[in-house]
Amino acid sequence: GQQVMQIPQYQHVQEGEDFTTYCNSSTTLSNIQWYKQRPGGHPVFLIQLVKSGEVKKQKRLTFQFGEAKKNSSLHITATQTTDVGTYFCAGPGAQKLVFGQGTRLTINP
Amino acid sequence: GAGVSQTPSNKVTEKGKYVELRCDPISGHTALYWYRQSLGQGPEFLIYFQGTGAADDSGLPNDRFFAVRPEGSVSTLKIQRTERGDSAMYLCASSLTGQGIGELFFGEGSRLTVL
Numbered sequence: 667g668q669q670v671m672q673i674p675q676y677q678h679v680q681e682g683e684d685f686t687t688y689c690n691s692s693t694t695l696s697n698i699q700w701y702k703q704r705p706g707g708h709p710v711f712l713i714q715l716v717k718s719g720e721v722k723k724q725k726r727l728t729f730q731f732g733e734a735k736k737n738s739s740l741h742i743t744a745t746q747t748t749d750v751g752t753y754f755c756a757g758p759g760a761q762k763l764v765f766g767q768g769t770r771l772t773i774n775p
Numbered sequence: 776g777a778g779v780s781q782t783p784s785n786k787v788t789e790k791g792k793y794v795e796l797r798c799d800p801i802s803g804h805t806a807l808y809w810y811r812q813s814l815g816q817g818p819e820f821l822i823y824f825q826g827t828g829a830a831d832d833s834g835l836p837n838d839r840f841f842a843v844r845p846e847g848s849v850s851t852l853k854i855q856r857t858e859r860g861d862s863a864m865y866l867c868a869s870s871l872t873g874q875g876i877g878e879l880f881f882g883e884g885s886r887l888t889v890l
Contacts, residue, residue, distance in 0.1 A: 672817075697876060708866060708881040709818065754817050761831040761874045762808065765817035 668693060668759025672766035680774050685742040687769035689755035696758055698731055698738045703768070704751040712740075712753075747773050777801075779882035781867050787888045788857055796852040796885045798867030804880070806873030807850050809842055810866040812884070818866055824850060825873050857889045 669692045679685055689698065697716045701709040713722055715731035715738060722729045726749075728741045742749055752768040780799040788794055800807050805826050810818035820834040824844045832842070839857075844850040854861055864886050868879040 699878070701879075708883050709868075709879075710881070711878040714878065756879075758874065758876060759820075760833075761825075762820045762823045762834070763879060764820065765810075767817045770815075 668757065668764045670755060670757050670764050670766040672755055672769055674769055675767065676770050676772075678772045678774065679745055681747060682744050685745050685749070685771055687740050687753050687755075687771075689738045689740075689766055691736045691757050694735050696735075698735075699756045699763065700729060700738075700740055701754045701756060701765075702751050703754065707751075709754060709765075742771075745771070745773055747775050749773060779867055779869050779880050781865075781882035781885050783885055784883060785886050785888075787890065789890050790857060790859060792857050792889075794854045794857055794887060796854075796865050796867075796887070798850045798852070798869075798882060800848065800850070800867070800869030801880055802848075804869035804871055805847065806870040807844060808868045808870070808879065809850070809852050810868065812864045812866055821852070821865075823873070830873075854887075857887075859889050862887055862889045 671690045699714045700712040703709045713729050719733045720731040726743045730739045752770045754765050754768045756763045756765045782797045807824040809821040812818045822842045823831040827847045839855045841853045864884045866884045868881045870877050870879050
């Protein structure tokens with residue numbers, strides 16, 4: 667069935683450094699979504715990408731959808747302590763959304 | 776309500792007991808999902824409702840797990856003969872469109888601990 671893999675599993679950075687997480691699917695995706703889960707919280711929607719090669723920006727966050735629509739990335743420029751959390755990508759599989767295992771970001775202030 | 780509401784927020788039970796977890800989705804959202812999340816893992820799909828019917832229950836681990844949504848709004852996840860391995864955070868999410876398209880709005884979750 668549909669699988670979504672994310673790397674790295676963990677990333678620790680100094681505040682101000684950049685951060686990138688990568689997402690790969692075993693099949694072509696019609697769209698991909700990204701969520702952020704703060705420690706002790708629940709996943710919160712960040713963005714949905716639909717088009718091949720699409721790039722979207724939200725302030726310091728840049729999201730990309732691969733040309734083949736099988737991979738995606740999230741890049742954070744100049745991390746801040748508020749960026750701490752786990753970032754999940756999710757792709758549609760049959761009638762449900764399948765989540766990756768997430769990349770947990772910790773930041774040294 | 777303004778968001779997805781889940782009760783109870785915490786449930787501690789003994790092995791072998793029966794448990795019900797409730798989810799009240801955002802008004803007007805026809806799609807409702809149940810996920811289970813263990814520590815350090817991503818949300819694992821359990822079941823998806825479109826309206827009153829279970830459109831996809833392929834994620835339910837075994838026949839001890841059952842979910843209903845009789846009036847197309849509130850949903851209840853039922854776990855019979857609980858086992859220690861059932862301990863996890865159970866997340867409910869609702870969506871306007873369903874079928875893996877469009878934003879999922881998650882509740883705060885129900886943390887289940889089976890002793």
